[in-house]
Amino acid sequence: MIVQNIIDIVAEIKERLQSELNHPYVKKFIHHPIIDEDKLLYLCSFMQQASVKEEQLKVYVISVMLVQIALDTHDLVSTEPVMNDQHLLQERQLTVLAGVHYSSLYYNYLSKNGFLQFMSETASAIKMINVEKMKYYKQEFQSVDDMMNSLFTIETALIQSVCSYFHNEEWKRLLAHALFIKRLIHEKMVYINHGTSRLFDWLRSYLSIHKDDHQDILEIVEHYISKSRKIIDDLNSSLHFNEQLKMNLNQLIMSTSNH
Amino acid sequence: MKLKMMYGFLNSDIALIEKELEQAIQTDYALISETSLHYLQAGGKRIRPVFVLLSGKFGHYDIEIIKNVAIALELIHMASLVHDDVIDDADTRRGKPTIKAKWDNRIAMYTGDYVFARSLELMANIQDVRAHEILSKTIVEVCLGEIEQIKDKYDLNQNLRTYLRRIKRKTALLIAASCQLGAIAAGAPEAVHKRLFWFGYNVGMAFQITDDILDFTASAEQLGKPAGSDLLQGNITLPVLYAIQDPEMRKKIEQLFESDHPEYHIDEVISHIKSSGSIQQSFKMSQRYLQKALVLLEELPSNKAKSTLHKIAEFIGNRKF
Numbered sequence: 238m239i240v241q242n243i244i245d246i247v248a249e250i251k252e253r254l255q256s257e258l259n260h261p262y263v264k265k266f267i268h269h270p271i272i273d274e275d276k277l278l279y280l281c282s283f284m285q286q287a288s289v290k291e292e293q294l295k296v297y298v299i300s301v302m303l304v305q306i307a308l309d310t311h312d313l314v315s316t317e318p319v320m321n322d323q324h325l326l327q328e329r330q331l332t333v334l335a336g337v338h339y340s341s342l343y344y345n346y347l348s349k350n351g352f353l354q355f356m357s358e359t360a361s362a363i364k365m366i367n368v369e370k371m372k373y374y375k376q377e378f379q380s381v382d383d384m385m386n387s388l389f390t391i392e393t394a395l396i397q398s399v400c401s402y403f404h405n406e407e408w409k410r411l412l413a414h415a416l417f418i419k420r421l422i423h424e425k426m427v428y429i430n431h432g433t434s435r436l437f438d439w440l441r442s443y444l445s446i447h448k449d450d451h452q453d454i455l456e457i458v459e460h461y462i463s464k465s466r467k468i469i470d471d472l473n474s475s476l477h478f479n480e481q482l483k484m485n486l487n488q489l490i491m492s493t494s495n496h
Numbered sequence: 497m498k499l500k501m502m503y504g505f506l507n508s509d510i511a512l513i514e515k516e517l518e519q520a521i522q523t524d525y526a527l528i529s530e531t532s533l534h535y536l537q538a539g540g541k542r543i544r545p546v547f548v549l550l551s552g553k554f555g556h557y558d559i560e561i562i563k564n565v566a567i568a569l570e571l572i573h574m575a576s577l578v579h580d581d582v583i584d585d586a587d588t589r590r591g592k593p594t595i596k597a598k599w600d601n602r603i604a605m606y607t608g609d610y611v612f613a614r615s616l617e618l619m620a621n622i623q624d625v626r627a628h629e630i631l632s633k634t635i636v637e638v639c640l641g642e643i644e645q646i647k648d649k650y651d652l653n654q655n656l657r658t659y660l661r662r663i664k665r666k667t668a669l670l671i672a673a674s675c676q677l678g679a680i681a682a683g684a685p686e687a688v689h690k691r692l693f694w695f696g697y698n699v700g701m702a703f704q705i706t707d708d709i710l711d712f713t714a715s716a717e718q719l720g721k722p723a724g725s726d727l728l729q730g731n732i733t734l735p736v737l738y739a740i741q742d743p744e745m746r747k748k749i750e751q752l753f754e755s756d757h758p759e760y761h762i763d764e765v766i767s768h769i770k771s772s773g774s775i776q777q778s779f780k781m782s783q784r785y786l787q788k789a790l791v792l793l794e795e796l797p798s799n800k801a802k803s804t805l806h807k808i809a810e811f812i813g814n815r816k817f
Contacts, residue, residue, distance in 0.1 A: 360613045370606050
């Protein structure tokens with residue numbers, strides 16, 4: 238398969254996703270969901286190397302992306318009291334419904350194609366993700382490892398379930414750790430730019446780190462990034478990637494040393 | 497006669513469903529088990545599982561298979577209630593605090609998504625792809641109906657067709673799917689499961705119209721929320737649609753919507769709606785759907801499930817709260 242093909246596939250799926258996500262009334266009130274192009278590339282590359290037929294590949298990837306976006310959308314549901322703010326209420330209502338709509342489309346995609354076992358695997362991951370999201374939201378952890386494991390599940394359970402369905406442990410590790418690094422870098426950037434992030438705030442409070450002591454807290458997160466980077470480095474030599482994915486992973490690895 | 501007494505012959509299967517519903521949502525993490533059980537333990541009519549089981553009696557009834565559909569549908573319904581309470585910003589349901597009120601919106605979202613995923617896991621045990629196509633399409637439609645409901649709020653220019661399409665999506669389709677999926681899971685012939693779908697559809701329409709009537713005629717105690725809540729939230733239901741055909745009534749409702757404190761005026765508006773004849777007109781419409789459901793039922797093979805469906809349909813169409 239030449240590089241152009243994966244680019245074309247990713248572009249086509251993105252377009253189809255955008256059209257699925259486009260509800261004329263909902264988009265008046267809530268931001269159009271962001272499609273994670275890295276995730277899209279990871280899924281397409283994985284499916285392609287697993288020799289999944291192109292039409293089936295599209296169904297698998299679109300459905301997984303839809304449910305991922307559904308779960309992400311529900312993270313945006315606000316918690317503050319509405320009082321008499323009709324606009325805030327309407328925005329919240331449509332955020333809830335947009336998420337439900339995307340998950341219903343995920344089920345619909347898989348049903349139409351009879352991918353029931355795949356649905357079972359991914360539904361189980363969705364369940365796990367929501368358990369961990371609740372723990373993460375409530376910040377009920379006994380150790381830093383506990384919290385990192387929770388974040389790891391939230392970020393990677395879906396893609397892990399896809400790789401498990403195709404019985405590919407190496408790719409599962411590779412893609413999961415790549416996504417985890419991405420999330421940790423994101424958290425780090427949010428913290429650096431805004432001085433607060435759910436992850437960093439919990440670490441600071443749990444480890445009783447003084448609010449001006451940035452270095453200690455950054456080092457902890459850096460430690461987890463390094464661990465995941467090492468796993469990717471090890472797998473890099475044993476797996477074959479398309480050029481697009483190779484470039485993406487190289488950039489990801491490079492970005493871990495930039496920050 | 498109480499609803500539960502109508503399907504007494506299903507008692508052991510209903511008990512099994514009840515037990516497995518609770519088991520289905522248990523996890524090692526106590527909080528999510530607690531939130532998921534919050535509505536389940538509050539009771540409820542379990543009308544969807546009952547429809548699934550009764551429809552299953554028109555095929556090769558195997559509780560070990562059919563229970564997956566019955567539990568999944570109740571969980572889907574439950575997940576939608578959890579999400580709906582966030583949508584409606586509701587603090588109570590059946591007189592108990594909602595999940596979003598007891599915990600918060602985010603916890604409610606995670607609970608709803610968790611329960612929905614669990615229902616899909618159970619549904620995956622049903623191998624007939626048609627069942628999934630029907631259910632997934634139903635869920636898409638239900639959601640579109642809810643979006644439409646928000647869009648149509650406070651819009652007094654909407655017509656009867658808009659209302660009927662909305663209640664079809666909001667309520668009737670899931671009841672219709674419950675009836676059809678039970679029969680499909682039991683391997684009933686196509687003619688039978690399709691007829692059961694239309695039976696459920698008509699019962700569902702009658703059910704929702706009755707619900708919309710009760711919002712004006714039942715007491716706050718019976719409803720578990722203040723009377724006229726739907727109207728206060730801007731939902732234009734059938735009694736309102738009929739009532740606003742009178743320009744005076746339309747003006748009163750416009751004034752209610754414009755008021756800073758509509759709750760102060762709702763009792764007066766309810767009383768006008770009740771004396772306008774719109775309740776009776778709505779009741780007639782509900783009866784038409786009910787009659788259609790009963791006619792459809794007539795052509796199904798005779799068995800105990802059929803007579804029970806007949807009784808349940810009549811109960812639903814004529815309930816007082």
